[in-house]
Amino acid sequence: MLKVLRDLFRHSREFAVGSILVLIVLGIVVASFFSPYPPLDSYVVPPDIPPSWDHLLGTNSRGQDVFWQVAVAMRNSLLFGISVALISRVISLVIGLVSGYVGGMVDRILMSINDTFVVIPLFPILTLFYFMMHDHMSWALLALAMASLGWPYDARLIRSVALSLRNREFTTQSIFSGMSTRQILLEEHLPYVLPIVFSTTLNNINWSIGLEVTLSVIGLTNIETPTIGTMIYWANQHTAMVAGIWWWVLAPVAIVIMTFIGLFLLSVSINEFIDPRTRLARIGV
């Protein structure tokens, strides 16, 4: 396993750049646990100071140190993204595997439902959801809502892997040896499906953080919790751009772009490594 990672790092530029970016972000996130200022407090330091040695990324109009704010914000956003990705993974795995393996009418029904969810535009529905929930809205609830709407793309991918597995020899062997469907799915197919699930998880994390940022910026989430989105929200509320406090906006935007590109590069390079066709294409060049 370690050898695989080492090979990837050395030979795939995307993987190398991606891992470096992600490691930087993770470093900042871990640092957030050592923040000298309680993250939810405001006016703990003099406001509107540009980046300096005392405050690496300056302070914002709410009297908070931007660097430590961004660290905590990234941690929260990342945690949120990971939880949504994990929950929706479960849903897409179940639907994808069952659909691909059982096939027939079940497959057709599930895929019709899948395609339906793909088409439905999420943002208006989530907005409506927030509107109805108002003060009862919580991060957990939002995560649940997003997970229940974000599985279709990946379910289809998993289904195609399951379809190809169904027709291979070791599956018929397992059937003949008397394994139940559930056993086959869990013990035989899962190891093949996991690598692609891993790379789609990374993409899903990107997607959920992106959606969280969008919703927070408009003020549709709990704006007291420091996340990347809420940071930008507060910056907009205090018209940071016009007031010239650009570091307040730049910090969260820069770190979140780093995360997005990093995770994306990782997912692309892992996918390329797993897929034998793209591997062949690399040699052909």
Place this chain on the structure above:
Amino acid sequence: MRSYLWYFLRRLGQFVLVVFVGINIVFFVTHATPIDPVEQAINSATQFGQSDPRAVEIMRKALRELYGLDGTLWQQYLTFWKRLATGDFGPSISAFPTPVSTMIGRALPWTVGLLSTSTLIAWCTGNFMGGLAGYYRKSRLLKAAGIVATGLQPIPSYIMSLVVLILFGYLWPILPISGGFEMNVPPGLTFAFMSSVVTHSLLPVLSLALITIGGWFVGMRSLVSNIVAEDYVVYAELAGVDRHRILTSYVMRNALAPQLTGLALSLGGIFNGAIITEVVFGYPGLGTLLVRGVNSGDYSLVLGIASISIIAVAAAVFAIDLVYPLLDPRVKVR
């Protein structure tokens, strides 16, 4: 011809299914939550000062009827569908008494215009360049373009719009960053109005196009590099068929069909991106309207926009589905 009829009916069925499921979700969201929009509206109306309880009661009954929330759950469900069918969402509370349908009607063309222009530009340009990049693998220019596209692709709509706003609004302010047209120009088919519409649309279109172009480029490039290894391309090259002909009729042409499917699948996401971009640039489409509705507690408006969004996107996907057989003649056999 008969097989096309079958295909048409299947696609129509899918369209109906999407609308049905989507609207049901909307209904579910509005009725399964602890908040009662009527009580909410009354609370905000009676916040200041005393109110005569009888007046409140009348208001409550009126609102109930307005929102279609009187009667049993089943009656509410039927009323909901009936109103949807007639396009009646009631009046908007924040812009009383303007009907919601009028407000949506005014905003929808802006959104549709933004969406179609930027999608057309992004899809065509992205696919064309991605196709070239997949075929001419050695070109350094195309490799550089690929890196740019890979960098653009994962960035979500809001961040991209924000960056474009900052770049062109603050760092290099050459284009207008808000509104659909200049405030002091009267709307009409005049050149002044038209040109102001165009200049005001440049940044939102650019922003939305940038969001999606990366994906098309990368997708097309990998698709083309797979197609290039297909038997019929190899055979054609072997036979000395004109290279230009191979690139267009053998490679690109076969990649267009899957890309069109991809377009249909991502339309929901592109729509999301469009309304977010509108909010950032204050563009007078559904996005700005939606946020306004949320901030002013306008239940009917938010509900109306959610419903129309679902129908609009489903209709667009249906239209694309109908065009698909033109690109892929094998569809009839399936």
Place this chain on the structure above:
Amino acid sequence: MDAALSVKNLRAYYVTDYYGVRREVRAVDDITLSVEKNEIYGIAGESSCGKSTFIKTVGAAIRPPLRVLGGSIKYSFLERDLYDLDERTLADIRWKQLSFIPQGSMNVLNPVRRIRESFQDFAFPHMRLSRSEFFDVVKQRLERLHLSPSILTAFPHELSGGMRQRVAIALATVCRPEFIIADEPTTALDVVVQKDVLALTLETQREIGSSMIFVTHDLTVHANISKRLGIMYAGRLIEEGPTGDLFRDPMHPYTQHLVASLPQIGDLTPKTALNGAPPNLAQPPSGCRFHPRCPLATDICRQTNPELITVVPGRRVACYAVAASLEARSLTNDK
């Protein structure tokens, strides 16, 4: 030069280098053969013996990671070696003088273009005819192959496998090329259609008078179509000779096994399989590549590769055992 095609000491390997691992697959390793004018030369061998690679090399169809490392390929209609030509000349002779009948025409026709458009793409630029004259010729050829002209407006997926194969033959022969390379054209077809297609191929070749290399692993097909037969094993040619002679009196142990494995009517002896499996061409065995599976292997077989020598006029074999036994026979004959 009398021969239509003359190949000398051809070597073509797949050279790959990715994720830090370098590998050389020796698919075509020192092959020398020649094809006479107006003859069908068959090449037989099991899967992954290198015959498809050989075809690609001889037909100027190589792409990375496949590389030609040495040897010469000379066609009678070309002045220079095939790989010494520039792009323009190469493009010029393609299809007009050198064409392909591909394998498993499942996928060799562009799925979004109608058949007549494929003809236009492939053949029209090479024939100096007007459009209508061109399509007259095409229709004639289709008729010869028992295809109705109405298929011209069809898409590939609307035709059956047999029809597509015949379209491929028509496509390859409409320009009346001097040399045709056929790569397993009957493999994907059922036996009845196979017979039909083979007969048509023979007929067409006789009519046009082109020379042909016909590759298939199926010996029974060779019996019906090839005049001379070359057997490939692990990237090397191990036996060659007139088809009839090879079947009646196979010399190389591998050929003997191949021929013995063909079922015959009335033959009740059980068939034994050769033990072992074809070698990995990235790390081929030393010396003679067949030695791990050969019942007659001796020390010299393990050390040096036997040369392909002419043991009888018209017959070439690469085997120490055969050479030794022939020497012994000639010695006793001399006595």
